[in-house]
Amino acid sequence: MGPIRGNRKRKRADKKAEENGYGSAASERSLDWWDDFSRRLHEGGHQSPSKSLDKFELIFRISRKTFTYICSLVREDLTSKSREFTFLNGRLLSLHDQVAVALRRLGTGDSLAAVADSFGLNHSTVSQVTWRFVEALEQRALHHLRWPSTELEMAEIKSKFQKLQGLPNCCGVVDTTHITMLLSTSDPTSNVWLDREKNYSMVLQAIVDPEMRFLDIVTGWPGNMEDWVVFQSSTFHKLCENGERLNGKKVQQLSKEGSSEIREYIIGDSGFPLLPYLMVPYDKELSESRAEFNKRHLGTRVVAQRALARLKETWKIIRGQMWRPDRHRMPRFILVCCLLHNIAIDMQDEVQAAIPLSDEHDSGYTQQICGSVEVKGAEMRDELSLYLSQRRLP
Structure with a gap:
């Protein structure tokens, strides 16, 4: 699929997202994921509380729709491999968690330790998750740059x-x-x-x-x-x-x-x-x-x-x-x-x-x-x- 230009090709991106389980229903799941994710970070002392609906956009600098589409691109690669990553409390990182960690690392440029602390992770997990994301997007998103x-x-x-x-x-x-x-x-x-x-x-x-x-x-x-x-x-x-x-x-x-x-x-x-x-x-x-x-x-x-x-x-x-x-x-x-x-x-x-x-x-x-x-x-x-x-x- 070529670069998405205009409404017609934008709809093709939406269709692709839906086919991968990340359409409008997935947007609602993404919202649920973010609410749960924010609550867990706050309860773990890793993030100050905020009731602002814009908190997601402030942290990731992209819309939820774009985040969901990115998840659809890397879904197969980040969920098919045997390696499972966990938070410090033992909870497994979901697809959304992994994408969030990688985007936070790429978007802030903060050290591995700083990103790990903000998410409640080991710094080696941040490194591995980010690299896995890079490999996946590099393979799945090249049609966006040609x-x-x-x-x-x-x-x-x-x-x-x-x-x-x-x-x-x-x-x-x-x-x-x-x-x-x-x-x-x-x-x-x-x-x-x-x-x-x-x-x-x-x-x-x-x-x-x-x-x-x-x-x-x-x-x-x-x-x-x-x-x-x-x-x-x-x-x-x-x-x-x-x-x-x-x-x-x-x-x-x-x-x-x-x-x-x-x-x-x-x-x-x-x-x-x-x-x-x-x-x-x-x-x-x-x-x-x-x-x-x-x-x-x-x-x-x-x-x-x-x-x-x-x-x-x-x-x-x-x-x-x-x-x-x-x-x-x-x-x-x-x-x-x-x-x-x-x-x-x-x-x-x-x-x-x-x-x-x-x-x-x-x-x-x-x-x-x-x-x-x-x-x-x-x-x-x-x-x-x-x-x-x-x-x-x-």
């Missing part, structure tokens, strides 16, 4: 981008952010992860649609790798170079100087190369038309900045400095946080939609400059600039 596979899907993305700032035939925005870590300075292998700002970090590169949904991600590279190197090492770049991506319909644009064809492309900041399918801003000799292009380019690029900021704000395990993480597992944690981000968008989660938007996602990091220019890329950027200079925003 490049559009039909002309109709891509046409919808292009239309929304054009409505933002007038860029025709734009298919996405690429940006990168750093996931910082706390590593031991006595470990010689730690130096691999030391970036130019003297932080230990891992890079996340994301291509985003107009609704801040991740369409493609790359992670796992050390934070000292420059943005353009990460991009050119990606499968996405290879597909574009081979003509297998961003090779859809060209659009004919008319200007005072004549007509031109605009191919599909994405946009990015100055840390990326100027390519026929990747438009970056002008950096010098800013005529009026070039300044206008840069203005609209930045106004469109902000969707990726906001997407990465919301990702880190909601799933705080990747916002702060992770304490000596397993660098083999860390990319999978990052992927799952991206999947959860997309699921909330696909489910039209009202709790996530209410979170104030920010475009600050990489505080302390200066803008990188690539400077690499391909002739055909420069020609297309000039054509776009000329076209935009003659079109007013609606």
Whole structure:
């Protein structure tokens, strides 16, 4: 099943949830679970009492409907394995309990001990439950993060981008952010992860649609790798170079100087190369038309900045400095946080939609400059600039 967009595909998600035993009746069971769960935590001294119906949303930062859908995705994996987890009082963790523990760990970024204390668990149980959840969601939710596979899907993305700032035939925005870590300075292998700002970090590169949904991600590279190197090492770049991506319909644009064809492309900041399918801003000799292009380019690029900021704000395990993480597992944690981000968008989660938007996602990091220019890329950027200079925003 592809990403859920609009009411029609949202209904498909609801149907899937019902088929897995998590439909409207399941929502009531979820409510019963939460009431019972809250009472047990309070009685155990692990949580202060609250009569607020919003307590669930405050803790998990997603709606109950989204929580229920996530449970439906991982249900088989979290209930079919023989290992049974228990609270300190001996009570078995249910499916909902396990998902709650994992989401709390991913959402707060608190230490294993802190999460364990808040739930009345052993810290090793928190670790095992969270990893089991990560493995399950990674397998079951990949359909929520993929490049559009039909002309109709891509046409919808292009239309929304054009409505933002007038860029025709734009298919996405690429940006990168750093996931910082706390590593031991006595470990010689730690130096691999030391970036130019003297932080230990891992890079996340994301291509985003107009609704801040991740369409493609790359992670796992050390934070000292420059943005353009990460991009050119990606499968996405290879597909574009081979003509297998961003090779859809060209659009004919008319200007005072004549007509031109605009191919599909994405946009990015100055840390990326100027390519026929990747438009970056002008950096010098800013005529009026070039300044206008840069203005609209930045106004469109902000969707990726906001997407990465919301990702880190909601799933705080990747916002702060992770304490000596397993660098083999860390990319999978990052992927799952991206999947959860997309699921909330696909489910039209009202709790996530209410979170104030920010475009600050990489505080302390200066803008990188690539400077690499391909002739055909420069020609297309000039054509776009000329076209935009003659079109007013609606």
